[in-house]
Amino acid sequence: MIDPGASADPALVARLRAAGCVFAEDEAALLIEAAAGSEAELERLVVRRVAGEPLEPLLGWAEFAGMRLHVEPGVFVPRHRTERLAERAAQEAAARPRATVLDLCCGAGAIGAVVLARAPGARLFAADVEPAAVRCARANLVPRGRVFEGDLFSALPGELRGAFDVIAVNAPYVPTREIAHMPPEARDHEPAVALDGGADGLDVHRRIAAEAADWLAPGGVLLIEASDEQAPVSAALFEAAGLVAAVERDDERGSTLVSARAAASS
Template identity: 60%
Template sequence: MLPSSDLSAVVSRLRSAGCVFAEDEAALLVSTARTPAELAAMVERRVDGHPLEHVLGWAEFCGLRIAVDPGVFVPRRRTEFLVRQAVAARPGAGVVVDLCCGSGAVGAALAASLPGVELYAADIEPAAVRCARRNVPEGGQVHEGDLFAALPDVLRGRVDILAANVPYVPTEEVGLLPAEARVHEPIVALDGGADGLDVLRRVTGEAGKWLAPGGILLFETSERQAAVAVEAVARSGLTPRVAASDELYATVVIGSKLPS
């Protein structure tokens, strides 16, 4: 345990660097660092603009501690709403896929809430795949590749929950993101194309082939993009609906495949 005097010094350093939640961040850094030298290095990285989760090496998500390596997309707290929607809609799910998985946080959280599920995760980023393999529970599989091409073919028609954390920031708006995201997270996890929905359309176009009867596709989008996203889901043959959380500033589009 490091001296409590370190806490006030770290708070001052973070506050002077513009960290809005300096007290909370300082407490996490002080409790995580094993030595004064490690603490100093962590504080400098945070002051230089690295995401807090990259500095700590983990993020809290749905009550779990998720390992987050440098260069890997940081799971957002608002995405917990997507997890809750999935569990509420398919509490008896047997097969879960976490597509565009990043750290694997969504898949890990779904597996924790739905004991006994078959869990598969996939991402195109090698760093994300390595990180996700540390987070998914024993028995879960993590595959590297581009969307559905990464998944085992035997999953076609068997997926009960398909959670796709697709990028949805329009290309011209990526430069407006906070430096923590646009500098330290992979662009492929942020840039969704001209209107932000390019990857989403690719997912909705194929999702029906992979979902089991009664299975659901879930993805996040912005409130202003929701109407277009709903149209994409409907064109794919799935039945769309929108769920929103004012508390978490989250908008989730859900596409359901009709039971056979």
């Protein structure tokens, strides 16, 4: 048996460091915690980590906006830069009584979890096309939120059309040619459907822009993450669809968002 509270074995730290783990001491402590006292389980986890598997699914959770969210192997791990998108969605939801919110391309439901924590009066819905992501999102959001499996807006009940005060989207936006240059934790262990945005990275943005106005309530806003270079193009897509779009940048976290707002009812 190992003591989960003990300092990490220097040999364990050295194994992780040799495998390229930059924060080897921290990772060793987390893996010891996850092993829950079992030397055999710790060795199994370390072998998988040294082989290049992402840390978070090995632990069973990812830290996001101060919360531990359930994640499984093969599921997109929420990035810290996306915390800005989640915060903005929660801010918009909190400004409306009983806001109806959609976490689209929800992955593990990280954005929805922040909305529920910071805008507790919101009605939250989430959707993703990837079954493992839907399973994780349900673990993180149900019973306070409802999670649907399917392709973008087609996953949703028709009665929600025109109902959303806030739609938050972290759609795939990596250009296909760039996936080969991503870190192996993402490239080899996360689903391509969560990463590949097509030739310029904006294929899914185009599909969302084509339908977004039909799903937003009057005065509702859609918030979508993009790269700094893509954002003006994405904003133009939403402008062409009849929404008022703007680019928001957070240099501290390296986050760029496009906000697209529907006209208020007259």
